[in-house]
Amino acid sequence: MPSNNRVIPGPGQESVWDYPRPPRVEPTPKRIRIVHNGITLVDSTHALRVLETSHPPGYYILQADIQMAYFKPVPSYQTFCEFKGAASYWTVDVNGSVSPKAAWMYARPSKGYEAIANHLAFYVSRVDECYVDDERVLAQEGDFYGGWVTADIVGPFKGGAGTWGW
Numbered sequence: 337m338p339s340n341n342r343v344i345p346g347p348g349q350e351s352v353w354d355y356p357r358p359p360r361v362e363p364t365p366k367r368i369r370i371v372h373n374g375i376t377l378v379d380s381t382h383a384l385r386v387l388e389t390s391h392p393p394g395y396y397i398l399q400a401d402i403q404m405a406y407f408k409p410v411p412s413y414q415t416f417c418e419f420k421g422a423a424s425y426w427t428v429d430v431n432g433s434v435s436p437k438a439a440w441m442y443a444r445p446s447k448g449y450e451a452i453a454n455h456l457a458f459y460v461s462r463v464d465e466c467y468v469d470d471e472r473v474l475a476q477e478g479d480f481y482g483g484w485v486t487a488d489i490v491g492p493f494k495g496g497a498g499t500w501g502w
Contacts, residue, residue, distance in 0.1 A: 340496055343490035351469045351490050352390055359450050361389035361396075368395050369459055373433035373464040377403045378458075384451055388419075390494040392476050392483030396455035396466070406430050407456075410437055421446040426456060428463060438462035440482070457482055 345351045353477050363455040364385045370378040380401035410425040427447060428438040439456040442449065459482045460466045460475035467473060468486050476483035477496030485493065494502050 339446065339490050343492065345490050350487050352387075352392060353491075353492060355387040355389050355391070358448075359386050359390040361449060361472040362446065364395070366469050369465075369467040369468070370397075370463055372428055372438075373430035373450070375406065375489045377428065377430070377432045377463070384455060386390060386420075386452070390491075391481055391492075392485045392489050394457050394459045394482050394492055395484055398455050401477075402456060407439065413437070415440070418441075418450065419446060419481050420449045432463060433448050434447075435462045460484055 342353050343351065361384050364383050365381060366383070368378055368380050368383040369376060378397050379400060380397050382398060382401060384396045386396060386458070387393055406428055407426045410427055413425050415423045418484055421444065423440040423442055425437040426439040426441065428435045431437060439458045441454070441456050442452055445452050458466065460473050461479070465472060466484060468484065471486050474485040476485055481495045483493065483495070492499070
């Protein structure tokens with residue numbers, strides 16, 4: 337990334353360019369809520385966030401804090417992260433409002449990422465609403481990464497057009 341494009345964080349903000357590579361997993365005390373078709377799928381204060389250089393945080397929620405009755409695993413579809421390992425995907429179906437591959441999970445994450453086992457992460461763009469505390473989240477650009485963009489995170493962010501070479 338050209339260094340002149342970096343946004344300097346203001347008070348209370350974080351720059352994704354200060355996040356580590358390989359990624360770091362950390363607990364967050366913030367309230368995470370996810371709503372789809374009028375149903376609250378997640379309401380948790382026990383999420384983990386994954387921080388990686390150039391990406392807005394991804395939030396991972398323990399299945400015990402998710403209304404799993406609305407989720408179906410997607411058989412025979414996986415992706416692979418060089419750090420976290422093989423990810424499996426879940427489709428959300430809330431009373432007929434179906435969102436394929438809206439969430440993913442690392443059932444057996446790689447060494448160093450064991451904390452995210454049995455947690456689901458969500459694409460903001462594939463459910464109706466996501467919140468960190470009371471702030472409605474924006475989706476990371478592109479359709480590959482699942483970062484959550486809030487006012488306290490500055491970029492630029494990898495994922496949009498012209499950013500794959502960073």
